[in-house]
Amino acid sequence: MRYLPRLTVAVLVAVPVMVSAQQPATVTPHITHPQIKQSHHERLSQEWGLRSDEWTRYRELMEGPLGIYSPNLDPLTALGIEARSDDERQRYAELQVQAEARRVEKLLAYQRAYDEAWQRLYPDVLRVTLPEAVTGGMSLIRTQRLAVFVRDDCEACDRRVQRLQASGAVFDLYMVGSHDDDAHIREWARRAGIDPARVHNGSITLNHDAGRWLSLGLAGDLPAVVRQVNGQWQRQ
Template structure:
């Protein structure tokens, strides 16, 4: 009887050990499957991202490697074409990435301007005659005057030089149309910036200063240099002042 009990215990222990081993094997298999699925998904995303930028798989891998180095640390949000262009290994590569970037930027600006036209039309349908941007106590009159000979000033948030330039222009009594780059079509962002920069609501009411969303206009001008930018249309061409 005792021998049979011992054999039974040993058999149960063997079965338990085998079951535990099988469970561990199943866990490993599940992890391997999940890991393979992640790798496959990442490969598909990389392939799609590379295609969106006009790159092949090798170029995308090189871009990822570049961004793990000093350039990625100094400029973590650098786009693939700029990164590859900066780290180009030959003049031919540099020219290729520059041309690709021009095409990508042209498509992006075209889409932004198309949406801006749709947005402007929607505003006129839904809120005809109502201003799009206004300061507290002011009744601003929407967009600037392209082709009127007025100055256009392009600014962005968190730009002390932009604030200073606009204050100087206002103090000099200049008439200008202000465009905020990166406003995301958010009127509150322009109002907050204009209040901080000391824009006079009376000047806005008189339309000697107008406040507008940039919506890709700055990029569409194709002018060199950083913001702030003061430009004027001369003989059909926009020039920095």
């Protein structure tokens, strides 16, 4: 039997060591958690039109009393409320007006697409507006319209709605106690004499109340016709 020289074994063992020494492993840069967090905050601040220091101030404000009293304030409102000068207050007010204009324009564009789709797919069915999860509460788009709150088995409600319809008023009707049952509200609209053409063209909308009436905190029984005046909902 023939044996390999001991020198050959030594060379074979040494080769990997030499290669490893000549080609050090490449170390992949590691992004730390603070770096990711900073990048996220920079993106958010840019979306609101704010500088990094303004975003930092907003976060600090929301960790204090302002965040406890109003935990869901957006950055522009929070900074505007706690503005340290008239110039700051004016800056945040202008930024917020611009942001609201962009938001409402998007909502209107989607509303137009929704209306077109409904008319195309269900032209003979009265439309019931779903709870406004996108805007929260009562739609900002419809604040210049009347809001009419009614309930079933209420003759006074039927009469009030019929008078409003006859006068040509444009309004959004909210049924209290509908339990999100579209068939229920459609049947009520039929019995109350709501003109389907007015519903189709959007001058009257049918909506589930979904707690809105209680959230307004207005006194008195139903029916209730309300309008927003200077940011406050008032009975008419």
